[in-house]
Amino acid sequence: MTIAGGFLSNTTTTPGRAALAIGGGAGRRWSYDALRRGALAVARALRAEFGPHPGPEVRIAVLLGNREEFPRLFLGAAVAGIPVMVLDPAWSDAELAAVLRDTPPSRLFCESAGEPLTRYVPPAALLEVPGPRFEAWLGDHGGGEDPGGPAGFAGFAGVPDSAPFYVGFTSGSTGRPKGVVRSHRSWLRTFDRYTDEFGIDASDTVLLPGSLAHSHFLFGLVHALHVGATVCLMPAFDAGRALDDIERHSATRLYLVPTMFQALLDHARRHPGRRFPGVRSLLSVGAKWSPARRAQAGELFPNADAVEFYGATELSLVSVLHGDDDGPRESVGRPAAGVELSLRSPSGEEVGVNEPGQVHVRSDMLFTRYLSAEDGEGPDRDGWFTVGDIGRLDERGYLHLVGRKKGMLISGGLNVHPEEVTAALLQLEEIAEAAVVGLPDEHWGDLVCAVVRWHGEARLALTEVRDRAAAHVSRQKCPRRLFETDALPYTSSGKIDHGRVRGILLDGRHGMREVM
Incomplete structure (x- = not known):
């Protein structure tokens, strides 16, 4: 079975059901049969182009x-047994060039075929979407009578679930994006866990406000079509x-990153009076919510489970913290079903309870x-893998992330993980x-x-921040300089861009104001 298997089943059982809506108002809509x-x-x-x-x-x-066209291309390639490299339109030319130079695709579908695409991909392999060459390609190779139903896919059977179907790329503020190869089986197993953990089913309408170039939102698309x-x-x-679309489409599930959630709250405060009781889940990944931010979820979404989970492009779902969980709010929850964790010292030995180790x-x-x-x-011969995160497991089995091995600071001889601060x-x-x-x-x-960035009109001095933060982290690790800003820079995946923050501070010509 491929990751398109559940979707194909739904096209025969509920062909007229709405599968996809893009844009609000008069935006384009696709039924399951049309998709x-x-x-x-x-x-x-x-x-037809690459053979059976x-x-x-x-x-x-x-x-x-x-x-x-994105879902059509992604699902069609899965059915045909051809992996899809999902490139990010927000990449710089240098990042895009590095990926195309190292791993050029057999065919590339894009909105505009300019530099650096034409430098690394032969013109004949480029197809602008939409465009006459794309439509001609579909007509020349994809034409013919569509028998409908399962018969329409009978000629595409035989793709093993161990075959690759997707190459995602790790997000980050610096360095070349790394391609991550996923098998059908890995996402099918993740589908099972999401369905059991979050209860998403055919009665739901899922809003995806983020880019499909990022695995969090792409997974949300394919899983929703699967169920x-x-x-x-x-x-x-x-x-x-986004708030208009929640109302217009009666959305019940909302995929987010924390910066998006904060933007929804800020907008709602400027335009008070709206609430969305029909939303059942807020599914957030990428960074921790502050306890105050989590508590504010009820202002807009009084009936929603505010879910935070930890994962990575390489790992899929690792741990989950539901809104009604009585575990520590500063954790990233307990391991999901079927997930094993091993926290290890630099020498490779298992660490004890509440001791930091590589996850x-x-x-x-x-x-x-x-x-x-x-x-x-990839994973070692025993099936273990780490992306370099440092964490600790508490007495109840909750995972607390304290930093990344590569991002660790050494301040006065003390190891400081920025995430714990x-x-x-x-x-x-x-x-x-x-x-x-x-x-x-x-x-x-x-x-x-x-x-x-302050919450509302609140302000604190550096000494106040240090004194109060010291209740949660060693005082030696508390900030020794403090800056305030109206807006932090983000990566294309919605995470705070720490590389740009550091570069702005080093440059010295910025709008960030030092707090004394």
């Missing part, structure tokens, strides 16, 4: 926004339009390998967002600095 026909046309065209048994070197790439739900995509995130994960949801061997190896700052109700970085210092080595 099936679109995916089938793509699958036929790909098989495409080799492992065959990959297509998609460089599109949240357009209607027969309706999916609403936004061409680009806008807080006001190793084993489950049937892990990725297969990196696209380029230069990016590292950030978590302490977010315990202060006056702070809405925080970024912790290290600046070079002759005395300290890395001088711990924080940039904060």
